[in-house]
Amino acid sequence: MTDIRPRLRLFVPHALAEGAAVALDRDQTHYLASVMRAAAGEAVLLFNGRDGEWLARIAGLAKAGAALVPERQTRPQAPVPDLWLLAAPLKKERTDLVAEKAAELGVSRLWPVFTRRTNAGRVNLERMRAHLVEASEQCERLCVPELADPAPLDKVLGQWPEGRVLLYLDESGGGVPLAQAIPPGPAALLVGPEGGFDDEERRLLASKPFARPVGLGPRILRAETAAIAALAVWQSVAGDWASSPRG
Amino acid sequence: MTDIRPRLRLFVPHALAEGAAVALDRDQTHYLASVMRAAAGEAVLLFNGRDGEWLARIAGLAKAGAALVPERQTRPQAPVPDLWLLAAPLKKERTDLVAEKAAELGVSRLWPVFTRRTNAGRVNLERMRAHLVEASEQCERLCVPELADPAPLDKVLGQWPEGRVLLYLDESGGGVPLAQAIPPGPAALLVGPEGGFDDEERRLLASKPFARPVGLGPRILRAETAAIAALAVWQSVAGDWASSPRG
Structure with a gap:
């Protein structure tokens, strides 16, 4: 046009x-x-x-x-890349930011996940959805990301769908650089709360064959920074940022 | 430790x-x-x-x-990657966000650049510097990014240093995918204001041998999203996110 x-x-x-x-x-x-x-x-x-x-x-x-x-x-209708973002709820403004950027950066599903160190006791789904819709309108998406029902991490891991890799941001620094750990196919990125995962969660994640620890360099990133940065890296490696620009 | x-x-x-x-x-x-x-x-x-x-x-x-x-x-003191971020000032909170994330994402220099469609008439350098310092303290950097004196785009381009590539985010969609356009060595990322570059700025950029248009996929990103995403992609390809994780 x-x-x-x-x-x-x-x-x-x-x-x-x-x-x-x-x-x-x-x-x-x-x-x-x-x-x-x-x-x-x-x-x-x-x-x-x-x-x-x-x-x-x-x-x-x-x-x-x-x-x-x-x-x-x-x-015409066209799909977005098959990428989920699982994120522990943060303070209100930071959660707003994650929702807005998740839509802009092309996730297909946003899933609030509660971990042991998550400070937020609940999630305002209506507010989160409003941010997803507004960002989708502005960034020219053809769909709004699905907003999945918030769930505790162990429950999410217990019913994980076959064929989808879970790349979790390991703030302890033990992970493979994210760009080198991305396989083709459906993926999910998991970002914990500001305090990180606790030892039990870390053991649980390590026990799951579909889960891989990944890292984003030597600096300590805030949770929302890690989420946004990880989405950008994934889109560049396996998503729709690698293809030719829009016409 | x-x-x-x-x-x-x-x-x-x-x-x-x-x-x-x-x-x-x-x-x-x-x-x-x-x-x-x-x-x-x-x-x-x-x-x-x-x-x-x-x-x-x-x-x-x-x-x-x-x-x-x-x-x-x-x-011991150690260098950060040699990456500059040139960014048109945005509304107050979005500019705060860019400064905070630029520090977290490891830039060596942040440079406010005025373009024709930049809405902000001036930049609060003290406020910007406070955000750079606070984020540097929190993310465990060993230095605070240099905050360069704000300048108009044509002046910045007119005195560009030899040997540094300028990758500018081309919101018109004509750029090469960023991850494929990153050469080794010193680099700068340039992100325009919400309204984008105007035709004259676009011609000026195209005339500079050190400048290359780059893109970040098919969705329209807000200016601060483009800045954060571009920094993450650069660090993954040419910065210190590719090396082994911290000990």
Whole structure:
């Protein structure tokens, strides 16, 4: 496309097809009308994770709701790399950051995992999901990462799916450099909390044939830095950053 | 070292040598006494960017100042990889984040660069430096990244040092995947503002033999995400993340 892309891009749950009007909920209507000051007739890109990306027009804009009419598909649906991020919840702002960057950096699934040294007692899934959606809208993804139900580490490891390698960031420094440890195929990156994994968790991880300790150099990285850096390295080695740039 | 590392680690300007007392300024004294509730006799790690890392003891702690006495060197001085990050200033919190992550991810120099679409009119260098110092203390660096004087892009390009490649993040999608574009030797990564480079800047960059456009995959990354991700990829390919893990 050489024409100017619309400044508005929204994730919607509706099916997308030519001429089939989409009714926005109150929050998205507020965003369009009051935050972005959009007007009837303005173009909006829509995606739902299934039907690709569509150019739609605002047909009506009232306080209670807006109606958008898809006109044509701008991109067909395409998969993201099969990469999960398992992350122990951190303080609120750092968890927000991990969610935002996980979406930008192309994960297919974000999975909050509780470890023994995790300080956060619970996770605000709604808040996390809002960050995933907003980042997905901005970075031009065609889907929002799946947000898996938070679970304790031992339970996650106990029901691990066959065929997926688990690369865990070993802050004790014992791991293989991440870039050298990435096999082809489905993968998951696991980043512990600020305090790291405890001895029992370390033993449990070492006992699992699908799990490999990896490292990111000689400096001590904060948990969210390790998560973001690991995603970037994985995308460069095995993900969609290795292929040719976008057209 | 198998013993427990001190919880306190400080960057100081003083020379470090056995028995030569170091007088902390008011801010660091406040941090030790009031924030960390340290007491006389407690161990503190010190580094100054020149003399390696030293184990010191708090000899005295008063409101006006604290005295620390270095006892033994724990690590000799060692260089960080020769990597610069040139970054257009962003909104305050995003600029804070870039400074913090640049230190953690091992840059030798951070250089704020003004481009035509840079929204921030000025840079708070003191604030940026505070983030660099704090992150350097926490991530166990032996030096704080140099903070270069902010300058306009054309001036920076006009006096570029020989022998250093400039890899600029080309958000238009025309760049070679970063991991495939990294040569050995001194390097700099350049990340533009949220609005990207304008046409004239793009032509100027393309005219420089030391500059190469690079890309980070098909999604549109926010400026600070691109900076962090690019640093991680560079460290994995040409920096100190490729060598064996720390002992």
